[in-house]
Amino acid sequence: MSFISGTYQASHLQAVEYGPGSIRRLPQILAQLHVRRPFIITGTSIRTSTPIISDIIELLSLSDTVENTKQEIGVFGHIRQHAPIEDINAALVMFDRANADSLIVVGGGSPIDSAKLISVKSERVQFPPIIAIPTTLSVAETTSGIGYTSESGHKAKMTEPRAAPKYIIYDSELLKYTPKWLLLSTGMRAVDHAIETIYHKTVGELPFKPLALAAAGELFTCLPKLAANPDNTEYGQRAMNAVFMSLFPRERIDGPLGLSHSIGLAIGSSYTIPHGITSCITLPHTVRYKIKSDTYAEKQIKRLVPFLGLPSNSPAEAVADAISELIASLNLTATLSDYRAPREDARRIAIYALHNEADPELDAIIHLIELLY
Structure with a gap:
């Protein structure tokens, strides 16, 4: 509890991009991570009621960073509030079917924690890197903690530092879509x-x-x-x-x-x-x-x-x-x-x-x- 001595141990976060329009730097981030087949995780409202995901897919398709075509970029857009484990398991199946090597997660705490648990549970790719693009102010993107809802309906938590996002993009232009x-x-x-x-x-x-x-x-x-x-x-x-x-x-x-x-x-x-x-x-x-x-x-x-x-x-x-x-x-x-x-x-x-x-x-x-x- 001393003010003048202690230890700080850094997380696995590599960089933060911030500022209006910073999402446009997403292709360069993928290149820096040396990944070429991203998979997108988000919630239903962002997927169906905003242009954010389609704009990201368009941005990636115009870049030579990814090898997926616009139609091949995988998306799971059904993460519900409090991250039910059944949603996470369904997203993991799609992540594996897409042969993806990384995760782009868009939204608040539930999608971000879901992406972390997918990173933990994936047996095909060991801790695929996560790029978090928050659209709320809830702050799940900076932590190694993972919260989700178990099959019994109770909140469960775990910690895995290797599953924390590698990059974060804070773009305030995306907040206009948030209620x-x-x-x-x-x-x-x-x-x-x-x-x-x-x-x-x-x-x-x-x-x-x-x-x-x-x-x-x-x-x-x-x-x-x-x-x-x-x-x-x-x-x-x-x-x-x-x-x-x-x-x-x-x-x-x-x-x-x-x-x-x-x-x-x-x-x-x-x-x-x-x-x-x-x-x-x-x-x-x-x-x-x-x-x-x-x-x-x-x-x-x-x-x-x-x-x-x-x-x-x-x-x-x-x-x-x-x-x-x-x-x-x-x-x-x-x-x-x-x-x-x-x-x-x-x-x-x-x-x-x-x-x-x-x-x-x-x-x-x-x-x-x-x-x-």
Whole structure:
């Protein structure tokens, strides 16, 4: 927990392309990776309701980088919310049939995590390289963690550093196709990443915490601007750059990122709550709980005060209030009751979040979860 000593271990990420129009550098990225048969993974809405995938196929077909014709470039466009394992297995079959050597994934956390698991599960190609092209602000592209929904309907997680994307393209021109509520709520997901990075006890100071502080401040600036004008590519790009800082690439992290994330995992797939909305439900109450129960967390949370534009003498509680106010200003206030989660599930959610029924914090976390209704 020292500010002045620690270790930073880099991830397998090789480069990030960012800026409006940066997707046009995709053929050069494929050349740098020495791959020629890419396979595209995305979700249904991007595949059927936007021109993004057809534009990518056209871009690749005009390049001599790939050996596929336009008709031969494989696409799986049916990844659903929370990455069901049956969707991932179906995509893996198509990836193998296409004799592909790499993955281009377009979308948010569910398609990106699906691509990572395909990279892990592929027996034909050992860890095919992934190029991630996010269209939300949820930040699955920087991590080696993989979240998906098992056959039983429960959220499952694993970590495999070799499956992390090799390249990321942050192109704010693509955000115009993202529904406003999804753009803003995934932005709150990134705020969640930043704040839980700041008070995580095993995340080193360098480079993560200064970057997370800056990311939180930038997102508090950009999200209201995007709420007023979602097509603003300047604020969209600033937000994309900030989310990269909110969960800066690392080899791995010890345990869950934080309590807000753990509760979010417990409620997301169980009650069909989108990832970003889980953060809107959990983060303000979790921050208040951490301030009261953990002196280290309180001290770290107070570091956010100047970055959020709060008076310098503000207590840590002002940060929790600012989070609630931001969520309300974005029209994203939500509760578990809105998603018909039974109140009697509070204990089950707490046990899932803590991974231990005997945890001494169990009663306190049950009370915390009851506040989410």
